Amino acid sequence: MASKFSHHHQLHVFIFPITAQGHMIPMISIAKLFAARGVKATIISTPLNAITLAKTIDQDRLSGLDINIETIPFPAVEVGLPEGTESVNQITSLDMMPKFFLAVDMLQQPFEKLLEEYRPDFVVADMFLPWTTEAAAKFGIPRLIFHGTNMFSQCVAGSLRIHKPFGSITNDKESFLVPDLPDKIEMTKSQVPEYITGGTESLFSVVMGKVRESEQKSYGVLVNSFYELEPAYADHYKNAMGIRAWQIGPLSLRSNDGTLDKAAKEKESSIEEHNVLKWLDSKKPNSVIYVSFGSMSKLSNGQLTEIATGLEESGSSFIWVVRKSMTDEDENYLPEGFEERMEGKGLIIREWAPQVLILDHPAVGGFMTHCGWNSILEGITAGVPMITWPMFAEQFYNEKFVTQVLKIGSQVGADEWKDWVETAEVSVKKEKICKAVTQLMSEDGQENKEMRKRVAELSEKAKRAVNEDGSSYVQFSALIEELQMSSKTSTSQ
Numbered sequence: 402m403a404s405k406f407s408h409h410h411q412l413h414v415f416i417f418p419i420t421a422q423g424h425m426i427p428m429i430s431i432a433k434l435f436a437a438r439g440v441k442a443t444i445i446s447t448p449l450n451a452i453t454l455a456k457t458i459d460q461d462r463l464s465g466l467d468i469n470i471e472t473i474p475f476p477a478v479e480v481g482l483p484e485g486t487e488s489v490n491q492i493t494s495l496d497m498m499p500k501f502f503l504a505v506d507m508l509q510q511p512f513e514k515l516l517e518e519y520r521p522d523f524v525v526a527d528m529f530l531p532w533t534t535e536a537a538a539k540f541g542i543p544r545l546i547f548h549g550t551n552m553f554s555q556c557v558a559g560s561l562r563i564h565k566p567f568g569s570i571t572n573d574k575e576s577f578l579v580p581d582l583p584d585k586i587e588m589t590k591s592q593v594p595e596y597i598t599g600g601t602e603s604l605f606s607v608v609m610g611k612v613r614e615s616e617q618k619s620y621g622v623l624v625n626s627f628y629e630l631e632p633a634y635a636d637h638y639k640n641a642m643g644i645r646a647w648q649i650g651p652l653s654l655r656s657n658d659g660t661l662d663k664a665a666k667e668k669e670s671s672i673e674e675h676n677v678l679k680w681l682d683s684k685k686p687n688s689v690i691y692v693s694f695g696s697m698s699k700l701s702n703g704q705l706t707e708i709a710t711g712l713e714e715s716g717s718s719f720i721w722v723v724r725k726s727m728t729d730e731d732e733n734y735l736p737e738g739f740e741e742r743m744e745g746k747g748l749i750i751r752e753w754a755p756q757v758l759i760l761d762h763p764a765v766g767g768f769m770t771h772c773g774w775n776s777i778l779e780g781i782t783a784g785v786p787m788i789t790w791p792m793f794a795e796q797f798y799n800e801k802f803v804t805q806v807l808k809i810g811s812q813v814g815a816d817e818w819k820d821w822v823e824t825a826e827v828s829v830k831k832e833k834i835c836k837a838v839t840q841l842m843s844e845d846g847q848e849n850k851e852m853r854k855r856v857a858e859l860s861e862k863a864k865r866a867v868n869e870d871g872s873s874y875v876q877f878s879a880l881i882e883e884l885q886m887s888s889k890t891s892t893s894q
């Protein structure tokens with residue numbers, strides 16, 4: 402009888418993302434990666450998210466990948482959220498967040514039912530689902546964590562937590578060195594998340610505490626990054642922080658054939674892809690700056706006006722993805738006559754753009770980004786230098802990685818960490834935006850040339866990492882082999 406002990410036992414993984422675009426996109430890629438290596442992958446999702454999800458894995462199923470979806474109802478109404486809320490992207494104010502996390506915690510019981518029913522060999526679950534470690538352990542199943550970020554930022558956060566170098570600093574804008582890291586990293590207190598600097602307990606400090614605790618008890622961490630991008634931090638993370646980790650990215654590149662992952666284009670675009678590409682085809686190489694702030698940030702009208710003016714005054718061609726704050730009802734955030742003047746020069750995309758395709762186009766020569774990790778890694782993979790405009794979460798750490806370690810971008814000058822994705826303020830004025838764009842897009846300047854050269858080299862390394870024999874491919878193989886072994890051992894006991 403072909404038993405679990407035979408060489409052909411098919412591993413089964415549960416992939417459980419938190420329902421936020423920036424986490425779901427890479428985790429669906431992880432599911433596909435596993436499935437492409439013969440592992441059965443079951444994505445755990447919620448009913449509405451599952452509808453979109455089903456479309457993104459259709460093609461993969463047709464091509465024979467063993468990839469499925471199981472749903473758990475999301476108890477939105479039970480916790481006082483509007484019916485149909487299932488995703489962080491639908492949360493419109495900070496005070497809805499505790500309810501969202503409560504609903505997420507209520508998924509534990511139904512999740513355990515699924516574990517009991519299917520008995521997968523291992524679970525890969527999002528950092529924001531810390532209880533999955535304990536849930537999986539009840540059935541003797543190991544859990545791996547996906548944070549959605551890189552190793553550098555984990556190391557910075559670890560150092561800030563332990564050493565509190567901002568403790569004696571009274572001026573929020575004064576720079577200090579982040580201790581005990583492979584490089585000299587400078588930041589200011591105003592850029593450090595409040596859940597680290599704050600003395601009192603907050604929703605996020607409690608959540609992050611649980612996340613850290615679960616890290617200690619989990620099997621290890623999967624990272625969307627590749628060894629050659631941050632070797633010193635990969636080593637530091639494992640040695641100084643003592644957590645096992647596998648770097649298996651860039652996840653926006655599909656396994657070993659270098660083709661783009663459809664998951665990155667998962668959401669419906671507000672604009673036809675071919676229209677964007679046609680528009681870009683008419684532009685000179687490296688002449689267009691792509692401006693986008695990810696899937697969550699929503700800017701105030703005042704800030705949008707500053708960006709419009711800054712872009713216009715820079716004289717550069719641009720693609721700008723506009724996601725406006727819902728609290729500003731006024732639709733008139735563009736300066737008078739802006740769209741007519743920018744005809745042919747600038748393309749505005751509302752809400753959602755095919756980002757990976759845009760970044761990969763040869764006409765795109767710069768990326769103004771909010772420093773979400775997926776965006777930065779997609780920029781690196783495409784070989785595009787950046788203007789960094791961090792806002793919340795771990796984005797200021799990512800900025801330091803881009804500007805101080807990799808040296809492939811410059812700061813626009815945002816200097817205050819925000820606790821929410823939507824603010825009423827103007828944090829960067831048009832003069833700074835114009836200056837940063839003009840500098841990055843200019844064809845001359847030694848610094849610019851060197852920056853472009855560095856990011857081009859990293860792009861090559863990124864592509865090599867996912868090729869067979871590349872570092873990410875090899876690390877992923879080693880993980881699967883290890884899990885295969887431990888599953889055999891546990892089933893033979």
Ligand code: UDP
Nearest residue numbers: 423695696697752753754756773774775776
């Ligand atoms: N994204 C996209 N089109 C958009 C905005 C975002 O395709 O208009 C994708 C982007 O390519 C990335 C993800 O959504 O994969 C955003 O993740 P990131 O970590 O950059 O930021 P977050 O949205 O989590 O703040």
